[in-house]
Amino acid sequence: MRRWGALLLAGALVAGVLGAASAQGARRGGTLRAGLDSDPPNMDPHRSTAAVDRQVFQNLYDKLVDTDQNLAIVPMLATSWTVSPDGRTVTLKLRQGVKFQDGTPFGAEAVKYNFDRMRDPKFPSARRSEIRPVTDVVVVDPSTVQIKLERPYSPLLYVLTDRAGMMVSPAAAQKEGVNFALHPVGTGPFSFVEKIPQDHITLQRNPAYWQPGQPYLDRIVYRPFPDDNARVANLKSGDVDIINVVPLPQVKTLAQEARQPGARFRLLEHGAFAWQGIWLNVTKPPFDNKLLRQALSAAIDRNAIANVVLQGAAYPAYSFFPNGTPAYDPAWKIPPRDIRLAKEKLQAAGHPGGFSFTLLTLPGEQQQSIGQAVQSMAAEAGIQVKLQIIEFGQMLDETDHLRHQAALLGWSGRPDPDFDIYPFVTQSGIGSFNDAGYTNPKVQELLDAARILQDMSQRRRAYSEVTKILADDMPYVWLYFPKEYKLVSTRVRGFVHVPDGMMRFRAVWLAP
Amino acid sequence: MTRFLARRLLQMIPVLFFVSVIIFVLINLVPGDAARLFLGEEAPPEALASLRRELGLDQPLYIQYLRWVGGMMRGDFGRSFKDNRPVLATLLQKVPVTAELTAAALLIAWAIAIPAGVLAAWRQRTAADYGASATALVGLSIPNFWLGIMLIYLFAVHLRWLPASGFAPPTEDLGRNLRTIVMPAFVLGVVLAAVVMRQLRSSMVEVLAADFVRTAQAKGLAARAVLVRHALRNAVIPVVTVMGIQMGTLLGGAVITETIFAVPGLGQLAVNAIYTRDYPMLEGVVMTSALAILLINLLVDVVYSLIDPRIKLAGGRS
Numbered sequence: 001m002r003r004w005g006a007l008l009l010a011g012a013l014v015a016g017v018l019g020a021a022s023a024q025g026a027r028r029g030g031t032l033r034a035g036l037d038s039d040p041p042n043m044d045p046h047r048s049t050a051a052v053d054r055q056v057f058q059n060l061y062d063k064l065v066d067t068d069q070n071l072a073i074v075p076m077l078a079t080s081w082t083v084s085p086d087g088r089t090v091t092l093k094l095r096q097g098v099k100f101q102d103g104t105p106f107g108a109e110a111v112k113y114n115f116d117r118m119r120d121p122k123f124p125s126a127r128r129s130e131i132r133p134v135t136d137v138v139v140v141d142p143s144t145v146q147i148k149l150e151r152p153y154s155p156l157l158y159v160l161t162d163r164a165g166m167m168v169s170p171a172a173a174q175k176e177g178v179n180f181a182l183h184p185v186g187t188g189p190f191s192f193v194e195k196i197p198q199d200h201i202t203l204q205r206n207p208a209y210w211q212p213g214q215p216y217l218d219r220i221v222y223r224p225f226p227d228d229n230a231r232v233a234n235l236k237s238g239d240v241d242i243i244n245v246v247p248l249p250q251v252k253t254l255a256q257e258a259r260q261p262g263a264r265f266r267l268l269e270h271g272a273f274a275w276q277g278i279w280l281n282v283t284k285p286p287f288d289n290k291l292l293r294q295a296l297s298a299a300i301d302r303n304a305i306a307n308v309v310l311q312g313a314a315y316p317a318y319s320f321f322p323n324g325t326p327a328y329d330p331a332w333k334i335p336p337r338d339i340r341l342a343k344e345k346l347q348a349a350g351h352p353g354g355f356s357f358t359l360l361t362l363p364g365e366q367q368q369s370i371g372q373a374v375q376s377m378a379a380e381a382g383i384q385v386k387l388q389i390i391e392f393g394q395m396l397d398e399t400d401h402l403r404h405q406a407a408l409l410g411w412s413g414r415p416d417p418d419f420d421i422y423p424f425v426t427q428s429g430i431g432s433f434n435d436a437g438y439t440n441p442k443v444q445e446l447l448d449a450a451r452i453l454q455d456m457s458q459r460r461r462a463y464s465e466v467t468k469i470l471a472d473d474m475p476y477v478w479l480y481f482p483k484e485y486k487l488v489s490t491r492v493r494g495f496v497h498v499p500d501g502m503m504r505f506r507a508v509w510l511a512p
Numbered sequence: 513m514t515r516f517l518a519r520r521l522l523q524m525i526p527v528l529f530f531v532s533v534i535i536f537v538l539i540n541l542v543p544g545d546a547a548r549l550f551l552g553e554e555a556p557p558e559a560l561a562s563l564r565r566e567l568g569l570d571q572p573l574y575i576q577y578l579r580w581v582g583g584m585m586r587g588d589f590g591r592s593f594k595d596n597r598p599v600l601a602t603l604l605q606k607v608p609v610t611a612e613l614t615a616a617a618l619l620i621a622w623a624i625a626i627p628a629g630v631l632a633a634w635r636q637r638t639a640a641d642y643g644a645s646a647t648a649l650v651g652l653s654i655p656n657f658w659l660g661i662m663l664i665y666l667f668a669v670h671l672r673w674l675p676a677s678g679f680a681p682p683t684e685d686l687g688r689n690l691r692t693i694v695m696p697a698f699v700l701g702v703v704l705a706a707v708v709m710r711q712l713r714s715s716m717v718e719v720l721a722a723d724f725v726r727t728a729q730a731k732g733l734a735a736r737a738v739l740v741r742h743a744l745r746n747a748v749i750p751v752v753t754v755m756g757i758q759m760g761t762l763l764g765g766a767v768i769t770e771t772i773f774a775v776p777g778l779g780q781l782a783v784n785a786i787y788t789r790d791y792p793m794l795e796g797v798v799m800t801s802a803l804a805i806l807l808i809n810l811l812v813d814v815v816y817s818l819i820d821p822r823i824k825l826a827g828g829r830s
Contacts, residue, residue: 041784121559181596198781225677226783230661234676234774237676397544
C-alpha cells in the first residue's frame with residue numbers, strides 16, 4: 001500500500017514537472033506551415049462565406065468571446081458579459097489597452113463600428129442574418145457596450161465566437177472600403193503580411209499583442225492543398241506542420257502509422273461537430289409522399305455507413321445535434337435498418353414495387369462512396385437510386401430553387417445548436433439552407449421558443465421534441481456525424497484541439 | 513517573314529474575339545449565381561442585390577460583355593469577384609509559373625522521346641523497339657494524378673530528396689526552383705513523351721526506308737550521321753506538328769498537375785475560378801490560354817521553316 005502511495009506521489013511529481021516544463025519551455029520563434037483544404041478566398045470576416053477563411057481568421061482577428069475545447073464560452077476581447085432579465089440587452093465589458101495591428105485603439109466605439117458595418121444595408125455583409133435580432137449597439141463608456149435585441153436571442157454569444165464577433169480595425173475598414181479583404185487588420189496575435197492567391201498566405205507575430213508573451217511563433221504560412229492525398233503527403237514529408245482536413249477514409253491507416261515508434265506526426269481526434277445526410281425535396285414527387293421518405297430512411301444502415309464505409313471515423317446520426325454538442329440527447333437511439341418496414345411503407349404508399357429517384361452528390365471520393373452505399377442499401381428495398389455528381393455552385397443552384405429530388409449535403413456545425421437546425425427546417429431557410437422545402441408550424445414554434453430560452457437544458461427539451469417530429473416527417477435523412485481530426489507534426493507543441501476544427505495558434509510553439 | 517508574322521498576328525484578332533464570345537456565353541449558361549456563392553447560404557435579398565450591383569451583374573448580358581471586352585482592349589481585365597484583386601496582376605503572377613512548368617515538361621518529353629523514338633525505329637522489331645513502345649503505352653495510360661502522388665511518396669516522403677509541393681521563382685532561388693519543378697514537370701512530360709516517341713518512331717521508320725537514306729548509307733556515312741543529320745531532321749517535322757497540337761493537352765494537364773503539387777499556376781487559378789464563379793478571373797485565364805496556344809502554333813510554323821528550308825513562310829498571297 002505504501003509502495004503504491006509512493007508511486008502515485010512520484011507520478012504526480014513527474015506529471016507536475018512535465019506540465020511546468022511544457023509551459024515554461026515554450027520556445028519563441030520559427031515558422032509554422034499549415035496546409036488547408038482550399039485557398040481561402042476572402043480575408044474580410046464580415047464578407048467571408050467559405051469555411052476555410054475562418055482558419056486564417058482565428059489568428060488574424062480576436063473575437064469578442066471564444067469557445068474552449070469543451071465548447072464553453074470564454075472571454076476574449078470581452079472580459080465579461082451580462083444578459084438583462086428581459087433577455088433583450090447584452091452588456092459586454094471590454095478588455096482595456098488593446099490595439100489593432102495598425103495602432104488604432106480597440107474599445108466600445110470600435111465594437112459599435114463593427115456591428116454597424118455588418119448591419120449596413122449598402123454593405124454586402126454575409127453576417128447580417130446571424131445578428132438580425134440586433135437593433136442597436138450603445139456605447140456606455142469607452143470599455144462597455146450594450147447590444148440591444150428586438151427579442152431574446154440565446155445564440156448571440158455563440159454567434160460572437162465566430163466571424164460576427166471578429167473585430168476589424170475601423171480605421172483600416174474605412175480607408176480600404178471593399179478592398180479591406182486585401183489589407184485586413186484585426187487585433188489578433190498575428191498580423192497580415194501577404195496573400196498570393198493559390199499559393200500562400202503569410203501572417204507574422206503581432207509584437208503588441210495584449211496577451212503578454214504570446215504568440216510564440218514568428219510566422220504562420222498557410223498553403224492550400226485541394227487534393228486530399230497531396231495534403232496528407234505534404235504533412236508526412238514535413239513540408240507542412242499541420243493540416244486542417246484529414247480525409248476520413250484514410251483515418252484508420254493514419255492512426256496506425258502515427259502509433260508506430262519514430263512517427264513524425266500525431267493524429268488528433270475530437271468528437272463530432274458537423275452533420276451529413278440526404279435532403280429529400282418534400283415539394284415534389286416522389287418525396288412529397290411522407291411514406292416514401294420513411295421507406296428510404298428505413299432501408300439505410302447508418303451503423304454500416306459510419307463503421308464500415310467510413311471505418312469508424314464518424315458516428316451514426318439520427319438528429320441534427322452531434323454527440324458531445326450541447327443539445328445532444330443521449331436518449332436518441334439509432335433505429336436499426338429494417339427492410340421489412342421499408343417494404344411496408346412502400347406498400348402503404350401505393351408503390352409496392354418500389355420507386356426511383358436521383359440523388360445529387362458533390363465530387364470527391366468520400367461523397368461518392370456514401371452515395372454508392374446508400375444506392376445499394378436502398379436497392380434491397382426496391383428503391384432505385386440514380387447518382388448524379390455535380391459541382392458545388394450547381395448544387396446550390398439546384399437546391400435553392402428546389403429543383404432536385406434528393407441531395408447528399410451536410411453542414412460544418414456551429415457551437416450553438418440553433419444554427420445547426422433553425423434555418424434548415426423553417427420557412428426562413430427556404431431558398432438557402434432548407435433544401436427540403438419543409439415547414440411545420442409546430443417545429444417553427446418550438447425552435448422560436450428555443451431561441452428565447454436562456455437555459456440549455458430547457459432548450460434541449462425543445463430540440464428533442466423537434467427531433468421527434470422530424471424523425472417522423474423525415475425531410476432530411478440523417479446519416480452520420482464526421483469526427484473532427486487534425487494531423488499534426490510532432491514538432492508542434494501547445495496546440496489545443498477545439499471541436500469546431502479551427503486552428504488557434506497563439507499558444508503554439510515549435511520544438512527544435 | 514515579317515509579312516508572314518504580321519498577317520498571322522492580325523488573324524489572331526478575330527479568333528480571340530470568337531473565343532471571348534464563346535467563353536462569355538458558356539460562363540453565363542452554367543447554372544449558379546456568383547453573388548449567391550459569394551455571400552453564402554443565408555444571404556438576405558438586399559445584400560445579394562447590392563453585391564450584384566457592385567459586381568455589375570445587374571446589367572444586361574450584352575452590356576456586361578461590352579464592358580469586359582472594352583476593358584481588355586485598354587488592358588483592364590477587370591477585378592476578381594472574390595477579393596477585388598485586378599485580374600491582370602494575378603495573371604501576370606501565374607503565367608510565368610505555368611510557362612516554366614510546360615517548358616520543363618517539354619524538355620523532359622524530348623529528352624525521353626527522341627532517343628527512344630530513334631532507337632525504336634533504328635532497331636525495328638527488336639526487344640529495344642518493343643520495350644520502348646510498351647513503355648510509351650504505359651506512359652500514355654498512367655493517370656497523372658496517380659503518378660504525381662506516387663512520386664511524392666517516393667521522393668518527398670520516403671527518400672526526402674525533393675519538396676513535396678510548392679514553387680519558388682527562379683529569380684529568388686534557382687536551386688529550390690528546379691527542385692520544386694522537377695516532379696510536376698516529369699508528370700506532365702511523361703504523357704507527351706509517349707505521344708512524341710510513337711510519332712517519331714513511325715516517321716523515322718518511313719524516312720529510314722527512303723532512297724536518300726540508302727544513298728547516304730551507300731556513300732559510307734557513319735550510322736550516327738545518317739540517323740541524326742539525314743533521317744531525324746526529316747522525320748521530326750510531323751513530330752513538331754504533334755507537339756503544337758499537344759500544347760493544349762499540356763495546358764489542360766497542368767490543371768491537375770498543379771493541383772497535386774500545389775504549384776500556383778494558371779491551372780489552379782482556373783479550377784478555383786470555376787468553383788467560386790469568379791467570372792472575370794476565369795475569362796482572363798481562358799483568354800490567356802487561347803492567346804498562348806495561338807502564339808505556340810505560330811511558333812511551330814516558324815520552326816518548320818527552320819528545320820526544312822523548303823517550307824516557305826508565305827507572306828500575303830501564295
